[in-house]
Amino acid sequence: MTIKNTATAKYEGLGKKGKGSVSTGSGAFSEQPYGFQTRFEDKKGTNPEEQIAAAHASCFTMALSLGLAKQGLSNGTLQTKATVELEKDGEGFTISKSLLMLDATIAGISREKFESAAQEAKKNCPISKLLNCEIGLEINSFTSMS
Incomplete structure (x- = not known):
């Protein structure tokens, strides 16, 4: 497909x-x-790095959601902020890093299993696979719902 x-x-x-x-x-x-x-120069409008950040945040969050659903989970909320870093590289620039910062509230999963699922999603979402830079993941908060 x-x-x-x-x-x-x-x-x-x-x-x-x-x-x-x-x-x-x-x-x-x-x-x-x-x-x-x-x-x-911080003028109003968009830029390629912002669009990559949006793509990475949405791709990762969907991949994690699908991975958790495959484990039989159905109740929770995921929110991810991606920060893409553009750095000077000789005469040009390079994207050196994309940091995913995740807040989650999920019912029926331990923190250890959740972290494993999040790392798997970070590694395997299509945008992570596309990027040739360091990809970090910080789980800012995780709440296991009863």
Whole structure:
């Protein structure tokens, strides 16, 4: 089975003064502004690293949810924040790290089994497999519900 998804990016003008927009094929976001200013100067809009962070957080969280469901669990909440680090690398830049920070409340599982499931999801979600950088996981909170 192959699933294909698309996104388009347009950039008008060149270099730091250029302005871009990015859209997803699904229409989840359309013509969102991006450019040098949104990437390096905190101007309102998006940037590729933010989009990777969103993709990694959502992919990991879904993978963990599916893994827990395979264990017969059905009651709980997962919330993940991903922080993607962009660092100077010679004349260019590289994504050096994606840190997943997880808060969870799950019924019917021990912390040890939960941590194992979270590590498995971190290792095997498709976005983790795509990234060629350090991927960290911090479980900020875990509550086992009775």
